[in-house]
Amino acid sequence: MSRVASDATPGADRATGEAATLTRRGLLTVAFVLLLVVGLALPHAAAPDLGPRGWAPGTILPITLTPAAVTATLWTAYALGAAGVVLALRQGMRALSTPVVGGLALAAALTTPFGSADHVNYAAYGRILALGDDPWLVSPVSWRGDADPVVSAVESPWREEPSVYGPFATLLHGLGSLVGGDNLRETVWLWQLVVIASWLAVRWCLRRLLPGHEGRVDALWTANPLVFATGVLGAHVDMLAAAFVVGAVWAVQRYAGVGGAVLAGTFGGLALSSKFTYAVVLLAILLALRSRRVARGAVMIGVAALVAGVLHLWAGPHVFDQVGRSAKAVALSSPWRMLLEVGGGGPTVRSVISVLAALAAVGFAVCLARLTTPRGDGEGARALRWVVVLGGGYALAAAYSLPWYDVLVWSALPAVVSGVGVARVGLVELALLARLTVMSFAYTPGRVLGMTPGVEAVTMTVRKEVAPVLLLAVWAGVVVAALRARPRAPGVPNRPIG
Structure with a gap:
C-alpha cells in the first residue's frame, strides 16, 4: 500500500503543479484583459478625452464605462494581477515568447493612456517648448490665453503649474509636438510609442544582465500587470527614465574600460535629465564597481555631469523651480499624512516631515541591504541590487509618492535574492508588491475629474x-x-521567516 502511495505521489504533484500553472496563467490573463478593456474603451473617469484621433489609433471598443465600473474593473485587475505575480514567483515561470510580448506591445499601442492625465501635461509642455516658450516658467492656463487646442486640455490641479519634468524628457515631448502639431491624440500616441519602446528595452537589457533568469525577468517586469498598468498603459515618464537606468547598468557590464563608462555616464545623464531622482543609478554603479574601478567611475560621473549639464543649461534657470516648490508635498496616501494632520499642516511640520522622510529613506535602504544580495557576482547584478536598495528605500519613505514612482525599483528587482517569506516568495518582493498594489488601488481612477460623488x-x-x-x-x-535577518554569503537567501 505504501508503494502504491509512493508511486502516486509524483503524478499528484504534477497535477498540482499543472493546476497552479493554469491558475497563474488565468489570473494574469484576466488581469491583462481587464486592463486593456479600460484602455481600449471610450473616454471615462480614468482616461481623459484626447479629441480627434487624426492618424493615431482611435477607440477600439465603443463601450462606455461608468466611474463605478472603471474603478471596479481596475481594482479587480490589480488584485488578480498581484495574486498572479505571487504565483509566478512561487512556482517560477518560463520566459514569455516573442509573439506574446509583441502582442502586448501592440495592444498597448492601441490604447488610450489611463490612470492619470499626466500624458496630457507632457503634450502641453512639449507644445509650449516647440512653439518657443519656456514650459518651466509658464503655466498652461496662462499660456496664449488658454486657447491652444493641446495646452488647454491640461486638467486640474496642473493647469496653474509649470513643468516639473526634466529637460531630456521635455525635449522628447517637444519633438513629438512638432510632429503631432495641434492634435492632442497624435502627440500623445507618439509618446506612447516611446514608453512602449522603453518597456521593451528594459526587458532586453535585463535578459542580458541576468542570463538564465529570463522567466524571473518576465514574472516581475513584462508579465506583471501592475507594472504594465502604471508604467506602460499610464504612459509615464518613469518608464523612459527606468530604461536609461537599466541601460546604464547594461553598458557597464557589457563594455569594460572607458567605453562602457562613457556609455553608462551618457545613459545616467539622460536618466537624471528625464527625472531627477533617477540619478540614483550613478551611485548604484559606483557601489557596484567598488574601489578597484575608480577610474571607470570617475569617467562615468564626468560624462553624466557633462550630458546633464548641457541639457540643463539648454533648459534654462527655471528647470528646477517646480522641484523645489514640490519638495515638501505630502501625498494623501502617505503614512506621513497622519503626522501632517496632527501637526496642523503648516510649513514647520512639513519641514519636519521632509527631514524624517529623508532619515527613513536611509533606514529603509539599510533594511533592504540586509534583506537582499545580488543574483550573481557580476557588476550588473550588483548595480541593480543597489538600485533596489537605494530606490526602494526612497520609494518606501517618500512623503509624496505615486504608483508609477515604483517603476524604477521593479526594473531592477529581478536581479536580487531576498529572504523567503510567505508562500515561499522573497520578503522584499512581497513588501514591494504589497506597496504597489495598495498604491494602485489608492490612485484609481486617478483623475480629479469625471467621478460621481x-x-x-x-x-x-x-x-x-x-x-x-x-x-x-x-x-x-x-x-x-x-x-x-541574519548575515549571509552573497546569493544565499535568508532562512524562511514566519
Missing part, C-alpha cells in the same frame, strides 16, 4: 484612510524582517 467618496476613503494604514504595515514588515 459616490465613487469619489469610496476612492478617497481608500486613498486617505485605508492606504496610509496598509503602507504603515508594509513599513513595519520591512523593519521587522530586517531586524530578524
Whole structure:
C-alpha cells in the first residue's frame, strides 16, 4: 500500500503543479484583459478625452464605462494581477515568447493612456517648448490665453503649474509636438510609442544582465500587470527614465574600460535629465564597481555631469523651480499624512516631515541591504541590487509618492535574492508588491475629474484612510524582517521567516 502511495505521489504533484500553472496563467490573463478593456474603451473617469484621433489609433471598443465600473474593473485587475505575480514567483515561470510580448506591445499601442492625465501635461509642455516658450516658467492656463487646442486640455490641479519634468524628457515631448502639431491624440500616441519602446528595452537589457533568469525577468517586469498598468498603459515618464537606468547598468557590464563608462555616464545623464531622482543609478554603479574601478567611475560621473549639464543649461534657470516648490508635498496616501494632520499642516511640520522622510529613506535602504544580495557576482547584478536598495528605500519613505514612482525599483528587482517569506516568495518582493498594489488601488481612477460623488467618496476613503494604514504595515514588515535577518554569503537567501 505504501508503494502504491509512493508511486502516486509524483503524478499528484504534477497535477498540482499543472493546476497552479493554469491558475497563474488565468489570473494574469484576466488581469491583462481587464486592463486593456479600460484602455481600449471610450473616454471615462480614468482616461481623459484626447479629441480627434487624426492618424493615431482611435477607440477600439465603443463601450462606455461608468466611474463605478472603471474603478471596479481596475481594482479587480490589480488584485488578480498581484495574486498572479505571487504565483509566478512561487512556482517560477518560463520566459514569455516573442509573439506574446509583441502582442502586448501592440495592444498597448492601441490604447488610450489611463490612470492619470499626466500624458496630457507632457503634450502641453512639449507644445509650449516647440512653439518657443519656456514650459518651466509658464503655466498652461496662462499660456496664449488658454486657447491652444493641446495646452488647454491640461486638467486640474496642473493647469496653474509649470513643468516639473526634466529637460531630456521635455525635449522628447517637444519633438513629438512638432510632429503631432495641434492634435492632442497624435502627440500623445507618439509618446506612447516611446514608453512602449522603453518597456521593451528594459526587458532586453535585463535578459542580458541576468542570463538564465529570463522567466524571473518576465514574472516581475513584462508579465506583471501592475507594472504594465502604471508604467506602460499610464504612459509615464518613469518608464523612459527606468530604461536609461537599466541601460546604464547594461553598458557597464557589457563594455569594460572607458567605453562602457562613457556609455553608462551618457545613459545616467539622460536618466537624471528625464527625472531627477533617477540619478540614483550613478551611485548604484559606483557601489557596484567598488574601489578597484575608480577610474571607470570617475569617467562615468564626468560624462553624466557633462550630458546633464548641457541639457540643463539648454533648459534654462527655471528647470528646477517646480522641484523645489514640490519638495515638501505630502501625498494623501502617505503614512506621513497622519503626522501632517496632527501637526496642523503648516510649513514647520512639513519641514519636519521632509527631514524624517529623508532619515527613513536611509533606514529603509539599510533594511533592504540586509534583506537582499545580488543574483550573481557580476557588476550588473550588483548595480541593480543597489538600485533596489537605494530606490526602494526612497520609494518606501517618500512623503509624496505615486504608483508609477515604483517603476524604477521593479526594473531592477529581478536581479536580487531576498529572504523567503510567505508562500515561499522573497520578503522584499512581497513588501514591494504589497506597496504597489495598495498604491494602485489608492490612485484609481486617478483623475480629479469625471467621478460621481459616490465613487469619489469610496476612492478617497481608500486613498486617505485605508492606504496610509496598509503602507504603515508594509513599513513595519520591512523593519521587522530586517531586524530578524541574519548575515549571509552573497546569493544565499535568508532562512524562511514566519
